Amino acid sequence: MVSLQTVVIAGIHYLIHPQKLGTITAIINPDSILPVTLLATHEIFSPDLDGLLAGLDAVDDVFIPEFGSILVEKATENDRHADPSKLGITRDIFQLNSSDSLLQGFNDLPSGPYILHGPNLYQAWRLYEDEYDAFVFGVIPEDVNEPEQFRVLNALSTNGLHKSIPVPSRLYHRHPSPRKPLSGVRVSISDTAALEGVGTTLSSASWELLHPEPADESAHFVRRLIDLGAVIVGKTKAPPMESGQEWVDVPAPWNPRADGYQRADDSSPGAVTAIAGYPWLQHALGEHVVGALANVAMPGGVYSLRLPLPIVPKLGETQRPEGVEIISRQLQSLDRVVQAALGQKGPSSGGPQTNRLLYLTELSPELPIEQSRSFEKLISILESALEVKVEHTSLAALWAAQPPDSLGDTSLGDFMKLAPFRSLSYREAQKYRQFHKEYREKFHREAFVERNPRFRWDYGEKVTEDQNMLDLSHIGVFRKWFHEIILTGSPTTLVVFPHGVSRPHYRRDKLADPKVIKGLTYELLPAILDSPHLILPFDQIPFESIISGRAEQLPVSASIVGGGSWADLVQTVDGALKSAGWPRELSVGRLALPSADRSIEEATLGEAQAEL
Structure with a gap:
C-alpha cells in the first residue's frame, strides 16, 4: 500500500493522492513538490489566461491562485505549440507526456489543480479540519477513476486536535449527466453503512474490538451513490450501538448551532453536525434511529428526508430497522439527490x-x-x-x-401503548445477541454498552416471540x-x-x-x-x-x-x-x-x- 503524503500550499493543507496519473516530459528534481494547473493547449494560449484561472478559483475551493503559477499542458497530436514568451506568458509551462501508458483509462484528464511530485502528476485533495468532531474518519478512493475500494485517512490538523477530511477538486468531475446525476457531489455516509476497504465502529470500543476488519464490499445504497458520481469523503458518527447518548467511548459531535454547547442528539448526530457546520459538504447519508430523549427537539437544524426501508436498498448487516435519511441544507437539492438515488421522478x-x-x-x-x-x-x-x-x-x-x-x-x-417500543427493543436485542455471545467467548468478559441500548436490549430479551408477533400485528x-x-x-x-x-x-x-x-x-x-x-x-x-x-x-x-x-x-x-x-x-x-x-x-x- 502506497503511503500518503501531505503538503502545505499558501498555508492550506493538501493531500497528494497516491495514484500517479501521468508524467511530464521535462526532467526536474525528483524530490520537488509543485502545485500546478493542468490545462489544454487552447486554454493556455487563450486571450484571457488570467481570467480563466480566476474563474477556476471562483468555482472551486481546492484551487487557489498559487496553483496557477506553473502550468502543465495536455496537448494532442494536432495541437500546434506557440511560443509562450511571444504571447506574453511568463509562467513556467511543462508538457504532459501524452504517450504515457498511465493516461490510458483517464482519457482527457480534467483541467484543474494538481501536484507535481518530481515529474509525476497527482490529484490535490484539500484537507479540512473536522473542528466539530462529526467524523469517525475521512476516506479516499484507492482508484480515483474507478472508486470501489477506499482507505482511511489518519492525518490530523496542524495542531493535532482535529481529524482531517479530504475533498477533491470540483473541477475533477464533469457536469452532471443522466448517467452521473451526482457527479462531484460531496457526500458523507453514516458509520453504520458498509464501505469497501474501511471498518465500522458504531461509536463503540467493544464493537470495534470485536470487528476490526474492513468491509469487503460497500452497502448497496452507498454503491448506488458512488455509481451516480457522488464523492464519499468520510464516515460520520452514529449513536453508540444504535441508541446510546452518553458518548463514553468516543467524543460526542459538537453541535454548531446556538451557543455551541447544545447536545447533538439527532438521529444521525455526526451527519447532522457535518451538514450544519461545514459549507464544503453538500449532503450526508444518515439512518433513522429512535432516540431516548422524549419530546426534546433534535437541535441540528437541517433538512432531513427519512425514507423507510421498503423503498431503499439495505445499508448492510448493521442496518437500522427504521430506514435511512438524506440530510441537506437545501430543500431543492435534497429533492434532486433522492430522485437520483432512487431512480424516481417527481x-x-x-x-x-x-x-x-x-x-x-x-x-x-x-x-x-x-x-x-x-x-x-x-x-x-x-x-x-x-x-x-x-x-x-x-x-x-x-x-x-x-x-x-x-x-x-x-x-x-390501549392498543398502541407498548407495541412500538416493545417491537423496537425486541429487534435490537435480536440484532445484538450474537455480538454479546461472540464478545464473551473471545474476551472472557462482558462488552461495555451504554445505559440506553443496554436497557432496550434487556427489555427486548424479555419479550417472547409470540408477544412480538402480536405487537407487529398491532403495528x-x-x-x-x-x-x-x-x-x-x-x-x-x-x-x-x-x-x-x-x-x-x-x-x-x-x-x-x-x-x-x-x-x-x-x-x-x-x-x-x-x-x-x-x-x-x-x-x-x-x-x-x-x-x-x-x-x-x-x-x-x-x-x-x-x-x-x-x-x-x-x-x-x-x-x-x-x-x-x-x-x-x-x-x-x-x-x-x-x-x-x-x-x-x-x-x-x-x-x-x-x-x-
Whole structure:
C-alpha cells in the first residue's frame, strides 16, 4: 500500500493522492513538490489566461491562485505549440507526456489543480479540519477513476486536535449527466453503512474490538451513490450501538448551532453536525434511529428526508430497522439527490395537489408560547399555499371516530401503548445477541454498552416471540388504518406535528435514566408508518444561554408525513415556502436560518424565556 503524503500550499493543507496519473516530459528534481494547473493547449494560449484561472478559483475551493503559477499542458497530436514568451506568458509551462501508458483509462484528464511530485502528476485533495468532531474518519478512493475500494485517512490538523477530511477538486468531475446525476457531489455516509476497504465502529470500543476488519464490499445504497458520481469523503458518527447518548467511548459531535454547547442528539448526530457546520459538504447519508430523549427537539437544524426501508436498498448487516435519511441544507437539492438515488421522478406536470392538511396536537405536548406561534405561522403558510384549511386534531380522536373493524371501543392509547417500543427493543436485542455471545467467548468478559441500548436490549430479551408477533400485528393494523383513514384519497395529504420541543439541552446536562417509551411519539410514529418523513427546520426561537450569557437561537422543526411519494412531499412543502418567501436554504454555524429577525418579530426574549 502506497503511503500518503501531505503538503502545505499558501498555508492550506493538501493531500497528494497516491495514484500517479501521468508524467511530464521535462526532467526536474525528483524530490520537488509543485502545485500546478493542468490545462489544454487552447486554454493556455487563450486571450484571457488570467481570467480563466480566476474563474477556476471562483468555482472551486481546492484551487487557489498559487496553483496557477506553473502550468502543465495536455496537448494532442494536432495541437500546434506557440511560443509562450511571444504571447506574453511568463509562467513556467511543462508538457504532459501524452504517450504515457498511465493516461490510458483517464482519457482527457480534467483541467484543474494538481501536484507535481518530481515529474509525476497527482490529484490535490484539500484537507479540512473536522473542528466539530462529526467524523469517525475521512476516506479516499484507492482508484480515483474507478472508486470501489477506499482507505482511511489518519492525518490530523496542524495542531493535532482535529481529524482531517479530504475533498477533491470540483473541477475533477464533469457536469452532471443522466448517467452521473451526482457527479462531484460531496457526500458523507453514516458509520453504520458498509464501505469497501474501511471498518465500522458504531461509536463503540467493544464493537470495534470485536470487528476490526474492513468491509469487503460497500452497502448497496452507498454503491448506488458512488455509481451516480457522488464523492464519499468520510464516515460520520452514529449513536453508540444504535441508541446510546452518553458518548463514553468516543467524543460526542459538537453541535454548531446556538451557543455551541447544545447536545447533538439527532438521529444521525455526526451527519447532522457535518451538514450544519461545514459549507464544503453538500449532503450526508444518515439512518433513522429512535432516540431516548422524549419530546426534546433534535437541535441540528437541517433538512432531513427519512425514507423507510421498503423503498431503499439495505445499508448492510448493521442496518437500522427504521430506514435511512438524506440530510441537506437545501430543500431543492435534497429533492434532486433522492430522485437520483432512487431512480424516481417527481410529478410530471402541474405539481402535486393537496386537499387535506392535518395538524396533530398530542405528539409534542405543552409547546412554549413562542414555539406555538412559530407553528401557527407555518400552518398559515401551508394553508395559503395549498388552499386548504387545517384540521387541528389528534390521532386518538381520529381513531375514536373511525376505529378499525372489530376493535370496537378499544382506544388507540390501549392498543398502541407498548407495541412500538416493545417491537423496537425486541429487534435490537435480536440484532445484538450474537455480538454479546461472540464478545464473551473471545474476551472472557462482558462488552461495555451504554445505559440506553443496554436497557432496550434487556427489555427486548424479555419479550417472547409470540408477544412480538402480536405487537407487529398491532403495528400493522395501525399502519393500515393510518393510510386508509388519514392519507387515503389524496396522494399529497400532509400530516404535520412538532419535531419535539425546542428548548436548551446542554452537553453538561445529566441524562435521565432510560425508560420505556409509551404510546406514539413524534419519533415512533414515522418509524412505523413506512411513509416518507420530512424534518423541516422553518423558524428559530430565542433563549438566554447560560454558556454565552447572551440571547441565542434554537431551530424550530416540524415533522411532515405525506400520503404520496417523497417527491410529492418535498415539492409540496418547498412550493409552499417559496410562495411565502420563507427560506428554503439553511446556513452553517450558529444560526440555521440566514436571519433571526423573522423568528422574534412577534415576541420578546423575556416572553420566550419565561416559557422555556
